[in-house]
Amino acid sequence: MPTWNWQQADWPHFTYDAAALAPLEQQFLRLTGEFVGVFRHLRADDRDSLKIDLISDEALQTSAIEGEFLNRDSLQASLRQQFGLDAEARRILPAERGIAEMMVDVYRHFAAPLGHATLHAWHGMVMAGHRGIEVVGQYRKHAEPMQVVSGSVSAPTVHFQAPPSARVAAEMDGFIAWFNDTAPESQAPCRRLPAPASPISISRASIPSRTAMAASAAPSLKRCWRRRWARPA
Structure with a gap:
């Protein structure tokens, strides 16, 4: 019996229950609509401050998942x-500078097609200052398994094991093709979320488009990878 998701026969074409997700999608529309509505009425300097806060929060949380805790002030600088927004020369550590560079690149180019070169460039940015990584700006090549583990060295608990390195390039070919082919203006765009069924405190015009949302909180868009690999059951 397969242990990991990528070992299942239907990988990567999983299914999901659209009805179970509907309430969450409605909540998403309401909250993002309110956010974009408020954002549009902020002064320019307040928008800049909010943008820095949102992007830095995203970067801090992303890094924390990997066990790396960045300096918030250095990251925001x-x-x-x-x-x-700041011409003052400051000493910023490589880790904070690297992930800031990546987040800004995502923010500015969120709508551009995804490609191997982009992913490699992002990896090079976030690995800035990490000397213990053998391969930077490329897909991994080592023979040993890549695992998420906890516990002692003598008795570790393996929570997940990724596909072997020999499969990574082909897996990423498929992922990139899917990501680009299901973009809003592509040949097979993903379905749009329906408008909320119940009245909300903002006009329908405030319900965010992909462009409007990205203009205010773009860094999270490519990180979430758009829940499109699965299809409704």
Whole structure:
């Protein structure tokens, strides 16, 4: 019996229950609509401050998942420099500078087609200052398994094991093709979320489009990879 998701016969074409997700989608529309509505009425300097806060929060949480805890002040200073909001020269550590560079690149180019070169460039940015990584800006090549583990060295608990390195390039070919082919203006765009069934406190015009949402909180868009690989049951 397969242990990991990528060992299942229907990988990567999983199914999901659309009805079970509907309430969450409605909540998503309401909250993002309110957010975009408020964002549009902020002053320019307040927008910049909110943008820095949102992107830095995303970067901090992403790094924390990997067990890396960044300096918030250093990260925000780097983001402000990247956006041209702070001309003051400051000493910023490589880790904060690297992830800030990646987040700003995602923010500015969220709608561009995804490709291997983009992923490699992002990896090079986030690995800035990490000397213990053998391969930077490329897909892994080592023969030993890549695992998520906890516990002692003598008796580890394996929570997940990724596909072997020999499969990574082909898996990423498939992922990139799917991601680009299901974009809004592509040959097989993913379905749009329906408008909320119940009245909400904002006009329907405030329900965010992909462009409007990205303009305010773009860094999370490519990180979430758009829940499109699965199909309704």
